[in-house]
Amino acid sequence: MTAELYHLIGGKKVKGTSGRFSDVYWPMTGEVAARVPLASAAELRAAVENAKAAQPAWAATNPQKRARVMLKFLQLIEENYGELAEMLSREHGKTIPDARGDIQRGLEVVEFACGIPHLQKGEFSEGAGPGIDMFSMRQPLGVVAGITPFNFPAMIPMWKFAPAIVCGNAFILKPSERDPSLPLRLGELMLEAGLPAGILNVVNGDKESVDAILDDEDIRAVGFVGSTPIAEYVYTRATANGKRAQCFGGAKNHMIIMPDADMDQVADALIGAGYGSAGERCMAISVAVPVGEETADRLIAKLTPRVESLKIGLSTDPDADFGPLVTAEAVERVKGYVNIGIEEGAKLVVDGRDFVMQGYEKGFYMGGCLFDNVTPDMRIYKEEIFGPVLSVVRAKDYDEALRLPSEHEYGNGVAIYTRDGDTARDFMTRVNVGMVGVNVPIPVPLAYYTFGGWKRSGFGDLNQHGPDAIRFYTKTKTVTSRWPSGVKEGAEFSIPTMD
Numbered sequence: 001m002t003a004e005l006y007h008l009i010g011g012k013k014v015k016g017t018s019g020r021f022s023d024v025y026w027p028m029t030g031e032v033a034a035r036v037p038l039a040s041a042a043e044l045r046a047a048v049e050n051a052k053a054a055q056p057a058w059a060a061t062n063p064q065k066r067a068r069v070m071l072k073f074l075q076l077i078e079e080n081y082g083e084l085a086e087m088l089s090r091e092h093g094k095t096i097p098d099a100r101g102d103i104q105r106g107l108e109v110v111e112f113a114c115g116i117p118h119l120q121k122g123e124f125s126e127g128a129g130p131g132i133d134m135f136s137m138r139q140p141l142g143v144v145a146g147i148t149p150f151n152f153p154a155m156i157p158m159w160k161f162a163p164a165i166v167c168g169n170a171f172i173l174k175p176s177e178r179d180p181s182l183p184l185r186l187g188e189l190m191l192e193a194g195l196p197a198g199i200l201n202v203v204n205g206d207k208e209s210v211d212a213i214l215d216d217e218d219i220r221a222v223g224f225v226g227s228t229p230i231a232e233y234v235y236t237r238a239t240a241n242g243k244r245a246q247c248f249g250g251a252k253n254h255m256i257i258m259p260d261a262d263m264d265q266v267a268d269a270l271i272g273a274g275y276g277s278a279g280e281r282c283m284a285i286s287v288a289v290p291v292g293e294e295t296a297d298r299l300i301a302k303l304t305p306r307v308e309s310l311k312i313g314l315s316t317d318p319d320a321d322f323g324p325l326v327t328a329e330a331v332e333r334v335k336g337y338v339n340i341g342i343e344e345g346a347k348l349v350v351d352g353r354d355f356v357m358q359g360y361e362k363g364f365y366m367g368g369c370l371f372d373n374v375t376p377d378m379r380i381y382k383e384e385i386f387g388p389v390l391s392v393v394r395a396k397d398y399d400e401a402l403r404l405p406s407e408h409e410y411g412n413g414v415a416i417y418t419r420d421g422d423t424a425r426d427f428m429t430r431v432n433v434g435m436v437g438v439n440v441p442i443p444v445p446l447a448y449y450t451f452g453g454w455k456r457s458g459f460g461d462l463n464q465h466g467p468d469a470i471r472f473y474t475k476t477k478t479v480t481s482r483w484p485s486g487v488k489e490g491a492e493f494s495i496p497t498m499d
Helices: 041-059 063-079 081-092 096-113 155-166 181-192 207-215 228-240 263-279 293-308 328-344 398-407 421-430 467-472
Strands: 007-009 012-014 021-026 031-037 124-129 132-140 143-147 170-174 200-202 219-225 244-248 253-257 285-290 347-350 369-372 389-392 413-417 435-438 474-482
Touching: 007 041, 007 181, 021 081, 041 132, 041 143, 041 170, 041 200, 041 207, 063 081, 063 096, 063 155, 063 181, 081 096, 081 181, 096 155, 143 155, 143 207, 155 170, 155 181, 155 219, 155 467, 170 207, 181 200, 207 219, 207 228, 219 228, 228 244, 253 263, 253 398, 263 285, 263 293, 263 389, 263 413, 285 293, 285 398, 293 347, 293 369, 293 389, 328 347, 328 389, 398 421, 413 421, 421 435, 467 474
Parallel strands: 143 170, 143 219, 170 200, 219 244, 253 285, 253 413, 285 389, 369 389, 413 435
Antiparallel strands: 007 012, 007 200, 021 031, 124 132, 132 474, 347 369
């Protein structure tokens, strides 16, 4: 019998009442594993009411106690790491080591959030004027929400709810309906760690619940990660309703390979960054840009046998390089892009479209694909494929290689491989992209720096995690204070100054 999932509202498991459900699959086998309820606007509103009622007492809790809840949550995650990684892998399709990495990068933001007693401090100026002190306070917004994607069902929910909650907010999490089990489990562990009921609510749903979040007047801020068209939609609708919004969209991450680069290191980096997690990462390298024909020829010679020998397997196979994609529709979409690339004139050097996993023929598998002679006018270069497909775009010189990521509509991440420090420094300074790696293929910043892309990869002024997260989830109140002693009598009609 297919399991039926639930919402987590007010600290309790709540059955869906909308009558609408979505199937949750096991990508390894193609089987329906569960049905997840899709919340109505009324169900979403019930979660907001719970959050709104619980938030004032939580905001009044001192920051050290809020941090202790997160410390206990870290402990519970460590104790349940194996179970959580298996749950994530089974429902998403990524390998167990990749699932553990997903959890770990989320935990690093939780660790950062434990520093909230320091991070939420304001500023103080004694004697700013005659008998006047001035100081600022960072106060929570109230009820906030996060809409998170399928490809990182542990990491991105934690990136969103951990900073928001330690700042004193209540949080509504709307995870992807494709793999909701782990976000629900994280919510349960937060309750076990001592978080008051109603401070973290997990509401499953689709566009109806997303629109309800965007239109609810009690939700003061929204964070989103997903495709660019939806990110722009969420940002536009949220801000039109007076909410803060940080919305992160698609990517087309380039790796520039200079002629002096170590080609063995380059090949290793591209195999891992291009094909890891079946390419279902917003920071995956999907475009390799060798500088010069000789560099390109050497790169193709190195990559071709490596891509051909990629081991696609079960998510639980410790020797698998990557597992299945998340859904059958995802496989068909990626294959469709490969067909488009061929039609557009790109050279398909390695074709993984016909891969079948023996004994798991109904699973959502696809082999690695490698294109050469891709040009900037092709759709496979312009659009995000989100699958195990790497495109090689040959650049005649460094200036052309620099222009490619700088002029692309997406600006999430970029990398350069070189042994020349001057070239690397020039590149990191001039490239028009939000996150840059120098001999690092996936430049995801650590938790105490901020994560965010430029151009159509990101909408909003503040990024994810790091100090920006604390700024996003708090509002600043500035106080100017003077006590009566020594204050001269008489009305003052001019604007106050510090003289």
